[in-house]
Amino acid sequence: MNSTCYIEEAEKNLLHTYNRYGILLEYGKGVYLFDTEGKKYLDFAAGIGVCALGYGNEEYNDALKEQVDKLLHTSNLYYNVPAIRAAELVKQASGMDRVFFTNSGAEAVEGAIKAAKKYAYTRDQHAGHEVIAMHGSFHGRTLGALSVTGNEGYQKPFGPLLPGVRFAEFNRLESVKEQITEHTCAIIMETIQGEGGIYPAEKEFIEGIARLCREKDILLILDEIQCGMGRSGEMFAWQNYDVKPDIMTTAKALGCGVPVGAFLMTERVAEKSLAPGDHGTTYGGNPFAGAAVAKTLELMKRDRMTEHVKEVSNYLWERLEELKERHACVAAHRGMGLMQGLQLDGQPAGEVSKKALAHGLILITAGCNVLRFLPPLIIEKEHVDEMTDILNRILSEEGRS
Numbered sequence: 001m002n003s004t005c006y007i008e009e010a011e012k013n014l015l016h017t018y019n020r021y022g023i024l025l026e027y028g029k030g031v032y033l034f035d036t037e038g039k040k041y042l043d044f045a046a047g048i049g050v051c052a053l054g055y056g057n058e059e060y061n062d063a064l065k066e067q068v069d070k071l072l073h074t075s076n077l078y079y080n081v082p083a084i085r086a087a088e089l090v091k092q093a094s095g096m097d098r099v100f101f102t103n104s105g106a107e108a109v110e111g112a113i114k115a116a117k118k119y120a121y122t123r124d125q126h127a128g129h130e131v132i133a134m135h136g137s138f139h140g141r142t143l144g145a146l147s148v149t150g151n152e153g154y155q156k157p158f159g160p161l162l163p164g165v166r167f168a169e170f171n172r173l174e175s176v177k178e179q180i181t182e183h184t185c186a187i188i189m190e191t192i193q194g195e196g197g198i199y200p201a202e203k204e205f206i207e208g209i210a211r212l213c214r215e216k217d218i219l220l221i222l223d224e225i226q227c228g229m230g231r232s233g234e235m236f237a238w239q240n241y242d243v244k245p246d247i248m249t250t251a252k253a254l255g256c257g258v259p260v261g262a263f264l265m266t267e268r269v270a271e272k273s274l275a276p277g278d279h280g281t282t283y284g285g286n287p288f289a290g291a292a293v294a295k296t297l298e299l300m301k302r303d304r305m306t307e308h309v310k311e312v313s314n315y316l317w318e319r320l321e322e323l324k325e326r327h328a329c330v331a332a333h334r335g336m337g338l339m340q341g342l343q344l345d346g347q348p349a350g351e352v353s354k355k356a357l358a359h360g361l362i363l364i365t366a367g368c369n370v371l372r373f374l375p376p377l378i379i380e381k382e383h384v385d386e387m388t389d390i391l392n393r394i395l396s397e398e399g400r401s
């Protein structure tokens with residue numbers, strides 16, 4: 001069967017929830033992906049920020065193979081060594097105290113909301129607490145996570161959603177203050193908004209929120225699912241600011257391709273939060289996922305990944321600034337670390353990403369017409385040059401047409 005046949009079959013059988021790019025990917029090596037026809041692509045999307053270690057990392061792959069032969073799953077009724085090791089390493093990396101492993105980002109967000117509600121319930125002895133979330137945010141597609149996702153298009157057909165969610169403007173402290181009531185139990189936000197168009201939290205904003213939360217015993221939930229795991233130049237993006245969340249979520253690069261997420265909290269929250277019987281998952285933190293998390297964190301630490309990200313992301317910043325200077329259609333350049341975006345004006349970002357694919361470059365979009373740069377963290381300057389050369393050519397053609 002050739003790739004066209006496979007794609008036709010996919011369109012017959014899979015629920016049509018994605019308008020997929022018409023390529024059939026087969027394997028990867030380093031920062032390159034190859035399709036079934038042998039065409040090579042430079043990857044600047046990393047499976048939406050997942051494949052931080054790139055493809056074909058031998059140590060990571062060997063750890064998974066070894067675990068497959070030992071034990072895949074036990075359920076959470078028993079202990080297993082890989083999950084215990086993973087928990088210790090993610091605690092070390094984050095400075096948080098307690099971790100609950102999930103199977104996805106959305107599930108981590110669900111757990112984080114439940115943890116905040118339970119904390120307030122224990123304190124006040126009644127339910128009915130509210131959560132403040134941000135316009136333009138993205139926290140996942142399950143009903144709870146969707147309820148705090150500030151995107152009307154995503155929410156509209158699925159109402160009524162979780163009650164007691166109020167929305168504020170990201171990076172406008174006054175707007176958040178206006179939404180606080182005596183019932184507010186948590187403020188949830190991405191440290192760097194991803195899907196919404198690559199908007200890092202401003203320092204005064206996030207530090208102001210943390211202060212507000214401390215004053216009023218409101219829990220700060222930071223969603224680090226996309227911006228965490230070294231991508232910002234620190235292990236977690238909030239470590240670039242003078243803040244610490246009460247609850248934090250992670251997923252995407254946490255397992256570098258094995259589906260796994262987590263929510264973490266401080267001991268102060270854990271003492272009053274989820275207890276036996278309050279929350280659970282069959283798969284979450286199974287030995288296979290645990291092995292992936294433990295090996296990912298081990299390799300990132302040993303190889304000083306955050307140092308590498310700082311260096312190569314500065315270079316990416318410079319090269320994207322050059323493109324912004326050179327092309328009138330580039331309206332803005334934002335981001336932090338290896339999470340950057342170019343906002344286009346008068347050119348559909350989706351068209352540019354399709355052209356990039358034809359030129360052997362995988363690039364995705366975000367929010368309102370933003371090209372999103374989310375490469376594997378192992379990229380080198382030469383890959384940045386390769387990417388910007390291709391993009392420069394595409395934008396030059398677009399400029400003339």
Ligand SMILES: *Cc1c(COP(=O)(O)O)cnc(C)c1O
Pocket residue numbers: 104105106107109138139140141190194195223224225226227251252
């Ligand atoms: C991707 C993402 C999610 C959802 O994660 P899934 O694994 O797709 O459920 C939640 N929050 C943020 C910030 C994300 O980028």
